[in-house]
Amino acid sequence: xxxxxxxxxxxxxxxxxxxxxxxxxxxxxxxxxxxxxxxxxxxxxxxxxxxxxxxxxxxxxxxxxxxxxxxxxxxxxxxxxxxxxxxxxxxxxxxxxxxxxxxxxxxxxxxxxxxxxxxxxxxxxxxxxxxxxxxxxxxxxxxxxxxxxxxxxxxxxxxxxxxxxxxxxxxxxxxxxxxxxxxxxxxxxxxxxxxxxxxxxxxxxxxxxxxxxxxxxxxxxxxxxxxxxxxxxxxxxxxxxxxxxxxxxxxxxxxxxxxxxxxxxxxxxxxxxxxxxxxxxxxxxxxxxxxxxxxxxxxxxxxxxxxxxxx
Amino acid sequence: xxxxxxxxxxxxxxxxxxxxxxxxxxxxxxxxxxxxxxxxxxxxxxxxxxxxxxxxxxxxxxxxxxxxxxxxxxxxxxxxxxxxxxxxxxxxxxxxxxxxxxxxxxxxxxxxxxxxxxxxxxxxxxxxxxxxxxxxxxxxxxxxxxxxxxxxxxxxxxxxxxxxxxxxxxxxxxxxxxxxxxxxxxxxxxxxxxxxxxxxxxxxxxxxxxxxxxxxxxxxxxxxxxxxxxxxxxxxxxxxxxxxxxxxxxxxxxxxxxxxxxxxxxxxxxxxxxxxxxxxxxxxxxxxxxxxxxxxxxxxxxxxxxxxxxxxxxxxxxxxxxxxxxxxxxxxxxxxxxxxxxxxxxxxxxxxxxxxxxxxxxxxxxxxxxxxxxxxxxxxxxxxxxxxxxxxxxxxxxxxxxxxxxxxxxxxxxxxxxxxxxxxxxxxxxxxxxxxxxxxxxxxxxxxxxxxxxxxxxxxxxxxxxxxxxxxxxxxxxxxxxxxxxxxxxxxxxxxx
Numbered sequence: 001x002x003x004x005x006x007x008x009x010x011x012x013x014x015x016x017x018x019x020x021x022x023x024x025x026x027x028x029x030x031x032x033x034x035x036x037x038x039x040x041x042x043x044x045x046x047x048x049x050x051x052x053x054x055x056x057x058x059x060x061x062x063x064x065x066x067x068x069x070x071x072x073x074x075x076x077x078x079x080x081x082x083x084x085x086x087x088x089x090x091x092x093x094x095x096x097x098x099x100x101x102x103x104x105x106x107x108x109x110x111x112x113x114x115x116x117x118x119x120x121x122x123x124x125x126x127x128x129x130x131x132x133x134x135x136x137x138x139x140x141x142x143x144x145x146x147x148x149x150x151x152x153x154x155x156x157x158x159x160x161x162x163x164x165x166x167x168x169x170x171x172x173x174x175x176x177x178x179x180x181x182x183x184x185x186x187x188x189x190x191x192x193x194x195x196x197x198x199x200x201x202x203x204x205x206x207x208x209x210x211x212x213x214x215x216x217x218x219x220x221x222x223x224x225x226x227x228x229x230x231x232x233x234x235x236x237x238x239x240x241x242x243x244x245x246x247x248x249x250x251x252x253x254x255x256x257x258x259x260x261x262x263x264x265x266x267x268x269x270x271x272x273x274x275x276x277x278x279x280x281x282x283x284x285x286x287x288x289x290x291x292x293x294x295x296x297x298x299x300x301x302x303x304x305x306x307x308x309x310x311x
Numbered sequence: 312x313x314x315x316x317x318x319x320x321x322x323x324x325x326x327x328x329x330x331x332x333x334x335x336x337x338x339x340x341x342x343x344x345x346x347x348x349x350x351x352x353x354x355x356x357x358x359x360x361x362x363x364x365x366x367x368x369x370x371x372x373x374x375x376x377x378x379x380x381x382x383x384x385x386x387x388x389x390x391x392x393x394x395x396x397x398x399x400x401x402x403x404x405x406x407x408x409x410x411x412x413x414x415x416x417x418x419x420x421x422x423x424x425x426x427x428x429x430x431x432x433x434x435x436x437x438x439x440x441x442x443x444x445x446x447x448x449x450x451x452x453x454x455x456x457x458x459x460x461x462x463x464x465x466x467x468x469x470x471x472x473x474x475x476x477x478x479x480x481x482x483x484x485x486x487x488x489x490x491x492x493x494x495x496x497x498x499x500x501x502x503x504x505x506x507x508x509x510x511x512x513x514x515x516x517x518x519x520x521x522x523x524x525x526x527x528x529x530x531x532x533x534x535x536x537x538x539x540x541x542x543x544x545x546x547x548x549x550x551x552x553x554x555x556x557x558x559x560x561x562x563x564x565x566x567x568x569x570x571x572x573x574x575x576x577x578x579x580x581x582x583x584x585x586x587x588x589x590x591x592x593x594x595x596x597x598x599x600x601x602x603x604x605x606x607x608x609x610x611x612x613x614x615x616x617x618x619x620x621x622x623x624x625x626x627x628x629x630x631x632x633x634x635x636x637x638x639x640x641x642x643x644x645x646x647x648x649x650x651x652x653x654x655x656x657x658x659x660x661x662x663x664x665x666x667x668x669x670x671x672x673x674x675x676x677x678x679x680x681x682x683x684x685x686x687x688x689x690x691x692x693x694x695x696x697x698x699x700x701x702x703x704x705x706x707x708x709x710x711x712x713x714x715x716x717x718x719x720x721x722x723x724x725x726x727x728x729x730x731x732x733x734x735x736x737x738x739x740x741x742x743x744x745x746x747x748x749x750x751x752x753x754x755x756x757x758x759x760x761x762x763x764x765x766x767x768x769x770x771x772x773x774x775x776x777x778x779x780x781x782x783x784x785x786x787x788x789x790x791x792x793x794x795x796x797x798x799x800x801x802x803x804x805x806x807x808x
């Protein structure tokens with residue numbers, strides 16, 4: 001018996017998507033605040049990312065003469081992919097805007113397409129730094145995407161559904177008791193993917209100014225003004241989406257009251273941001289050579305979860 | 312000759328140039344180090360001078376030869392001479408015949424009127440190239456993403472691996488050595504204090520020791536102790552700052568934030584001694600510009616006692632965090648053999664198990680009667696250089712606490728802070744070595760018949776050590792360059808002068 005109507009547009013999810021759009025820049029504020037607390041600093045304002053976005057949108061963009069139409073398309077396509085992914089993602093057990101059987105593949109595909117758009121725009125500049133960043137991003141994407149697909153497949157197997165909204169709606173305390181190890185393995189793998197996808201320590205350092213060590217930041221060095229705002233906002237939307245999914249998996253508290261469930265989902269998202277802040281404050285970045293190993297580790301966890309289910 | 316001693320120029324052996332080269336090569340083969348190699352005019356004739364340091368014995372040797380138009384290059388057999396020879400060629404047109412990579416060291420400032428000046432256009436230089444499939448070059452600088460000095464780095468890469476790094480500096484060339492000829496003038500101290508802003512104490516101390524050696528001035532004990540304390544405070548501040556910066560580069564926030572603040576505390580202690588956080592105006596020829604009474608010494612000691620435990624705690628956090636260790640260890644390794652061949656000095660050399668330290672090997676001033684242990688590490692990697700800094704923090708703090716508690720008493724023959732300076736001895740050469748926080752600072756002064764400088768040679772530790780950074784990057788990941796660079800933390804302006 002499906003808990004979520006298939007092949008349907010859930011108009012009620014519009015409000016939840018709007019909530020995500022409005023709150024996602026706040027995630028950066030929370031992470032930065034946690035890091036500042038650990039470092040004994042006051043830290044930047046919680047709303048700093050909103051100010052940054054407003055400032056960038058007011059500016060003009062500068063384009064290098066060596067770039068083509070690919071270059072301005074990168075941020076646009078990247079943001080579009082992130083927004084489309086947000087539409088698919090459930091929040092607090094409530095379905096996303098769209099759901100259909102197999103939408104988890106579309107979800108993974110959208111994230112890949114966004115990555116492709118950013119990397120293509122980076123290569124379009126012809127800069128050796130950006131080429132280096134794009135090559136790193138693509139190299140790390142291979143294990144990260146694999147870990148994500150296998151993790152989602154394990155969830156699909158555990159819940160018997162191929163739709164994200166349905167899958168997460170079916171995960172509750174009872175299922176955790178029945179298939180706890182599998183869900184925990186998948187959750188860990190998806191958390192590592194979250195760190196990689198959102199370019200946080202230990203995979204990437206979003207605050208570094210050292211162009212030779214950057215992965216994501218170096219790819220967007222040439223973007224400016226509104227383009228940069230799109231990239232920044234796209235990152236926020238992506239982080240919100242992934243956090244919402246992971247929170248739904250790790251803390252499946254369902255009360256039955258939609259308002260309460262959504263609030264719990266939002267609390268889960270911010271709790272994950274808190275955890276990310278703690279991770280960033282308490283460990284150094286990995287050596288670049290070791291990043292694929294971490295992600296292959298995540299893939300192994302996902303695969304193990306899937307094998308446990310298939311035996 | 313000894314450190315901070317003047318000898319008449321006529322006592323320096325004047326050899327034929329071939330014999331000079333053989334002597335230098337033999338000395339380097341027998342554990343001597345080339346502290347300085349330069350050209351200077353003596354009685355209207357251009358001469359090559361070599362200052363050789365025998366660290367085990369604590370003696371310095373000066374050799375000279377008529378320069379002529381050229382001489383057989385030392386570099387093929389003695390790599391530590393490579394930059395000196397390029398510099399001599401650039402400044403005096405004396406060609407080292409057979410130098411493998413002869414190109415200018417610096418970019419002279421352009422005249423705004425566009426008049427022709429000898430030397431390359433700024434930024435124009437030849438670079439090594441890698442041939443073959445799959446290689447690429449990455450060029451960084453001279454304008455960098457951070458607020459640092461200008462320098463150009465050219466990486467020859469294969470994928471993420473660095474085959475070779477070529478470093479092209481010279482953007483900060485100010486012509487200081489040229490300005491010092493016929494000195495010491497009224498701006499002498501200013502020049503010395505700004506040779507490298509972060510080594511104000513080290514360079515000023517080396518310069519003052521030279522002037523005192525040339526004029527036969529005896530510096531009162533109080534001043535000697537105060538100078539050594541300032542030097543150790545400079546070391547504390549910079550080592551703490553460097554360890555914090557290393558932590559920042561690997562994204563480890565707790566240590567980086569705390570050490571950044573604590574560095575400021577150490578600078579403030581220097582300010583308590585002389586009113587300037589970088590020690591400007593503290594050291595003067597003949598003594599110090601400020602005295603130190605018991606009350607202020609006690610205040611600095613109390614401040615140190617309060618701050619230092621936090622500093623140690625923050626540094627020890629580095630060693631107890633596995634993710635940090637995994638970044639530091641086996642990154643940017645320089646072998647002991649390479650370190651000796653390139654003549655590395657200071658922290659970079661000690662991290663490669665080369666036990667040299669001017670404070671131990673050529674002790675003068677307060678170090679003559681108060682030993683500071685030498686910190687060495689065997690690994691030669693980033694972790695080694697960080698560890699040496701950590702140990703030196705501990706040693707410097709011990710030295711400071713000891714001397715702040717027991718100040719030399721009274722203003723008698725061993726107290727006081729300022730002695731009067733006489734005229735400089737004519738036709739003498741003085742060499743002064745100081746262990747700055749980066750490593751050995753070498754100043755050589757030559758006077759003419761009127762007791763003015765005929766030449767003044769400054770060798771910043773960075774001049775020796777930039778080549779070490781190049782070696783450290785070989786076969787490393789290009790993404791590890793920032794932490795390798797930070798672990799050396801060399802000076803651009805000290806190199807460019």
